[in-house]
Amino acid sequence: MFSIFKKDPTKKLKKQLALKLESAMQAQRNGDIKTYSTLSYEADEIDKKITEIENNTAS
Template sequence: MFSIFKSNPTKRLNKLLSIKLEQAMQAQRNGDIRTYSQLSFEADEIDKQITKIEMQNRQT
């Protein structure tokens, strides 16, 4: 009934994902491969969280 007042967790995670990917791209352009790989790994983990939440929402 009050689902319009619930915050959307995927919206926050998508924003965080886009920030991480942007930071990773900048690190790669600057030649900092170690930071690039760390940020890419973090972005991948965020993407997995988004996928998990979306799968849970589809099942309900």
């Protein structure tokens, strides 16, 4: 009934994901492959959390 007042639980995570991917891209452009791989891994973990939350919410 009051679903319009519920916050999107993935909104904050999606924002973090976008920032991580942006930072990873900048690191890659600067030739810092170690930082790029670390940021990419962290972005992948955030994406897994988003997928998990979305799957639990859909069920």
